[in-house]
Amino acid sequence: MALKAYLRERFFPHLWCPGCGHGTVLNGLLQAIEKMGLSRNEIVMVSGIGCSSRITGYVDFHTLHTIHGRALAFATGVKMARPELNLIVPMGDGDALAIGGNHFIHAARRNIDITAIVMNNRIYGMTGGQFSPLSGEDVRATTAPYLTIDPGFDVVELSKAAGATFVARTTTFHIKQMADIIQQAILHEGFSVVEIFSQCPTYFGRKNKAGDAVDMIAYYKENTTPIGSKAKKENPNLIERGIFVQNEKPEYCNQYEQLVQKAMKGR
Amino acid sequence: MAKPKLEKHHINNDWCKGCGICVALCPKKVLELDDHEKVSALRPQDCICCKLCELRCPDLAIEVETKE
Ligand SMILES: Cc1ncc(C[n+]2csc(CCOP(=O)(O)OP(=O)(O)O)c2C)c(N)n1
Ligand code: SF4
Ligand code: SF4
Ligand code: SF4
Numbered sequence: 468m469a470l471k472a473y474l475r476e477r478f479f480p481h482l483w484c485p486g487c488g489h490g491t492v493l494n495g496l497l498q499a500i501e502k503m504g505l506s507r508n509e510i511v512m513v514s515g516i517g518c519s520s521r522i523t524g525y526v527d528f529h530t531l532h533t534i535h536g537r538a539l540a541f542a543t544g545v546k547m548a549r550p551e552l553n554l555i556v557p558m559g560d561g562d563a564l565a566i567g568g569n570h571f572i573h574a575a576r577r578n579i580d581i582t583a584i585v586m587n588n589r590i591y592g593m594t595g596g597q598f599s600p601l602s603g604e605d606v607r608a609t610t611a612p613y614l615t616i617d618p619g620f621d622v623v624e625l626s627k628a629a630g631a632t633f634v635a636r637t638t639t640f641h642i643k644q645m646a647d648i649i650q651q652a653i654l655h656e657g658f659s660v661v662e663i664f665s666q667c668p669t670y671f672g673r674k675n676k677a678g679d680a681v682d683m684i685a686y687y688k689e690n691t692t693p694i695g696s697k698a699k700k701e702n703p704n705l706i707e708r709g710i711f712v713q714n715e716k717p718e719y720c721n722q723y724e725q726l727v728q729k730a731m732k733g734r
Numbered sequence: 735m736a737k738p739k740l741e742k743h744h745i746n747n748d749w750c751k752g753c754g755i756c757v758a759l760c761p762k763k764v765l766e767l768d769d770h771e772k773v774s775a776l777r778p779q780d781c782i783c784c785k786l787c788e789l790r791c792p793d794l795a796i797e798v799e800t801k802e
Binding site for chain 2: 468470471474479480481483484485486487488489490491493494495498639640642643646679680681684685
């Protein structure tokens, strides 16, 4: 398998549960990177803490496994120091938007050239099934035995409002779309957000009687639709997937470089 | 471009966790789980080489080798 060139095979089989969507995100991400022909040395992957964040352990790029919620802050530092490298930051929903929410909106606001991937399983997997800001209402979790009352964030709307210049959503069912979107997100110059619905059969699935991994993937197929589809008009409850935003704005490291040049003038 | 033809399904038994995703989502029902909860290609003659099993496997445990 060509993708194996990017793996640290000595750590396989990986630690994720049977049917965990995070493995499919790893698969799709490597498909994108292989298609782009990137070398292992051109990529820096930075993650925080969570089941999702373990992804950095499995890929043979430059990798940093940092602290919960802070991956984007570390990645910002790396990117500022080495702007020629491709920064990829996979995060869990809690990692990205609970504890890491502040870093997330400010990275988006600066439009720094980083690819943020939100592996959204709507739950804290690693710590045993607590609800997250992406769980949404009426979800059962360890911390919500009588169901959640908190509305969830919409990652797409949040990212747009914060200033991200590439915003997309897909699922582990839509694997070809996933690889294609990740490729475009990496190529995009600016802050890119890719939200990927990724099943956690062990906690979200069990607690919410959502069935096994296969049932959860089927749910993504049945409850999502391409942006602006006819199906969406007929059934507004369907969740749209595809690329929502793709525009050009000054990128942070470029702006910083220009500032340095200006300050150095005549010296 | 000629249609790719199946050479072989390579299954990594050490990595496969028997989640059944490839089995359920194969459009031609080529795959099954065996008694040990590992996948095997029971009906390779029906395989259309779409590679969806390989692309979706969360454990990178199945590869579809094809020839032109
Ligand atoms: C500062 C800090 N607070 C809390 C934790 C405990 N903790 C570890 S992972 C995690 C959340 C995991 O959920 P998520 O980010 O959604 O990722 P998943 O495991 O679901 O992939 C928490 C709260 C921690 N490691 N560090
Ligand atoms: S607990 Fe959930 S998120 Fe964590 S590895 Fe298991 S299935 Fe995946
Ligand atoms: S999808 Fe992968 S891990 Fe799951 S049963 Fe198939 S080969 Fe095994
Ligand atoms: S390549 Fe396609 S048809 Fe063949 S086993 Fe895999 S999913 Fe089924």
